Amino acid sequence: MTDTTKQDHVLIFDTTLRDGEQSPGATMTHSEKLEIAGLLDEMGVDIIEAGFPIASEGDFAAVSEIARNAKTSVICGLARAQIGDIDRCWEAVKHAKRPRIHTFIGTSPLHRAIPNLDMDQMAERIEQTVTHARNLCDNVQWSPMDATRTEEDYLCRVVEIAIKCGATTINIPDTVGYTAPRESAALISMLLERVPGADEITFATHCHNDLGMATANSLAAVEAGARQIECTINGLGERAGNTALEEVVMALKVRNDIMPFHTGIDATKIMNISRRVAAVSGFPVQFNKAIVGKNAFAHESGIHQDGMLKNAETFEIMRPEDVGLTETNIVMGKHSGRAALRSKLENLGFELGDNQLKDVFVRFKALADRKKEIYDDDLIALMRTATDPE
Numbered sequence: 552m553t554d555t556t557k558q559d560h561v562l563i564f565d566t567t568l569r570d571g572e573q574s575p576g577a578t579m580t581h582s583e584k585l586e587i588a589g590l591l592d593e594m595g596v597d598i599i600e601a602g603f604p605i606a607s608e609g610d611f612a613a614v615s616e617i618a619r620n621a622k623t624s625v626i627c628g629l630a631r632a633q634i635g636d637i638d639r640c641w642e643a644v645k646h647a648k649r650p651r652i653h654t655f656i657g658t659s660p661l662h663r664a665i666p667n668l669d670m671d672q673m674a675e676r677i678e679q680t681v682t683h684a685r686n687l688c689d690n691v692q693w694s695p696m697d698a699t700r701t702e703e704d705y706l707c708r709v710v711e712i713a714i715k716c717g718a719t720t721i722n723i724p725d726t727v728g729y730t731a732p733r734e735s736a737a738l739i740s741m742l743l744e745r746v747p748g749a750d751e752i753t754f755a756t757h758c759h760n761d762l763g764m765a766t767a768n769s770l771a772a773v774e775a776g777a778r779q780i781e782c783t784i785n786g787l788g789e790r791a792g793n794t795a796l797e798e799v800v801m802a803l804k805v806r807n808d809i810m811p812f813h814t815g816i817d818a819t820k821i822m823n824i825s826r827r828v829a830a831v832s833g834f835p836v837q838f839n840k841a842i843v844g845k846n847a848f849a850h851e852s853g854i855h856q857d858g859m860l861k862n863a864e865t866f867e868i869m870r871p872e873d874v875g876l877t878e879t880n881i882v883m884g885k886h887s888g889r890a891a892l893r894s895k896l897e898n899l900g901f902e903l904g905d906n907q908l909k910d911v912f913v914r915f916k917a918l919a920d921r922k923k924e925i926y927d928d929d930l931i932a933l934m935r936t937a938t939d940p941e
């Protein structure tokens with residue numbers, strides 16, 4: 552089982568291949584899933600949710616092969632609160648060195664109405680299914696789907712049942728991205744305080760980003776005592792997506808002064824896996840996406856470029872190398888200043904006197920007014936018609 556003995560260690564549970572793949576249009580092929588699972592394992596993800604084995608033959612085959620190949624990550628499969636789902640899930644994950652069964656049921660009033668179970672009937676179903684899962688596997692995660700809209704007393708009751716029946720991780724999903732950071736923290740604190748046996752299991756937080764608060768909610772839950780964050784690469788996931796792995800990992804690194812927790816993730820692998828997930832899912836990363844967007848380490852304005860050239864810390868709170876990029880991208884455009892132009896031209900091998908720089912700068916600005924982005928070739932062309940150095 553995963554080591555949760557260190558109180559400042561936060562486990563990273565990646566669900567790109569399950570919740571991420573549930574985004575309409577993000578389906579990945581068998582070999583693409585194997586590739587992404589391999590990259591997740593290599594970067595130090597603690598638990599990989601590899602799929603939903605009952606959903607299709609393809610999902611079953613992918614989860615089974617990922618389980619066989621995994622080197623260090625725990626391999627988890629998802630199952631509804633049904634015996635047949637759980638058996639199928641176990642058949643797929645049992646090949647892993649470290650398998651996990653994740654079973655769930657919707658516990659909020661809206662979700663209870665779907666299978667038409669009353670509170671007692673649902674509690675009984677939870678007892679049967681968690682017990683069944685635990686008889687198959689010693690690592691069982693249970694989730695009350697839509698936990699953030701479930702009545703507190705009922706949530707405490709069903710969490711207690713799941714713990715008594717052997718669940719080792721209790722995941723608290725904010726299924727529709729409805730909660731706010733303060734509530735996310737209060738919910739975990741409340742469960743830790745009220746549920747007998749809560750201090751013996753790991754609480755996980757699973758947030759969706761419908762109101763753009765998934766990262767904040769996940770971190771608030773950790774501050775309140777959750778020790779597993781469920782997330783996806785690039786925040787891929789249904790509707791507005793899930794908590795982005797790269798955001799929580801880097802937030803815990805950069806702001807370790809106020810959030811003294813760490814993960815086992817090798818952050819220098821972030822950029823590569825982000826690009827691969829974007830490519831195989833067909834979901835491009837927005838330019839201004841935190842950490843992995845094309846512009847996350849790019850600077851165009853003259854004041855920023857000048858500051859960056861003097862001391863990168865003026866406008867960057869982390870180094871591009873920290874997430875696997877080779878360098879900050881100084882983008883030449885109409886907002887760029889003289890210092891950036893000189894530095895860029897020097898990197899291209901041109902030594903400029905002050906008058907020559909003045910002349911090139913005027914022509915560079917005129918070009919930048921006509922053209923959105925100025926490439927190295929444009930600058931070289933400008934230099935061909937430059938005045939001689941004085």
Ligand code: KIV
Pocket residue numbers: 570655694696697722724725726727757759
């Ligand atoms: O968002 C959710 O509630 C889920 C569960 C299956 C954990 O993805």
Ligand code: ZN
Pocket residue numbers: 570724726757759
């Ligand atoms: Zn989800």
